[in-house]
Amino acid sequence: MMLTYSYNSNMLKIKEEKQDTDIHFQIQIKDDRYLEQFKLVLQFFDDNKVYTDVLSYPYENHEYRVIVREDYYNDFLAEMLKARLLQSLKWNDLVL
Numbered sequence: 001m002m003l004t005y006s007y008n009s010n011m012l013k014i015k016e017e018k019q020d021t022d023i024h025f026q027i028q029i030k031d032d033r034y035l036e037q038f039k040l041v042l043q044f045f046d047d048n049k050v051y052t053d054v055l056s057y058p059y060e061n062h063e064y065r066v067i068v069r070e071d072y073y074n075d076f077l078a079e080m081l082k083a084r085l086l087q088s089l090k091w092n093d094l095v096l
Contacts, residue, residue: 002091002092003073003074003077003089003090003091003092004089004090004092005077005080005081005086005087005088005089005090006086006087006088007085007086007087008087010030010031011029011030011031011034011085012027012028012029012030012031012034012038012085013026013027013028013030014026014027018070021069021070022067022068022069022070023067023068023070023073024065024066024067024068025064025065025066025067025068026063026064026065027063027064027066028061028062028063028064029062029063029064030062032062034085035062037083037084037085038064038083038085040083041076041079041080041083041085042054042056042064042066044079045072045076045079050072052069053068053069053072053075054066054067054068054069054072054076055067077089
């Protein structure tokens with residue numbers, strides 16, 4: 001099973017790609033009102049005891065490169081949903 005999510009494209013832009021055992025996100029916060037909420041998501045992972053779960057790198061124009069260990073992918077998306085940065089989060093059956 002895998003997770004799919006939706007978000008308001010006027011609020012942010014998200015691209016993700018799998019690289020080895022990590023998921024790499026390019027996230028741009030388009031609406032400044034949501035920047036603090038996104039920073040709280042990153043702070044949540046910075047404050048825990050696992051140093052390599054979520055790494056973030058800020059760029060200009062409120063763009064971030066976020067590297068999420070595969071085993072923390074669900075946790076990261078759940079925190080994004082809790083922060084109201086995602087509109088929905090849904091389990092999908094993986095069909096092979």
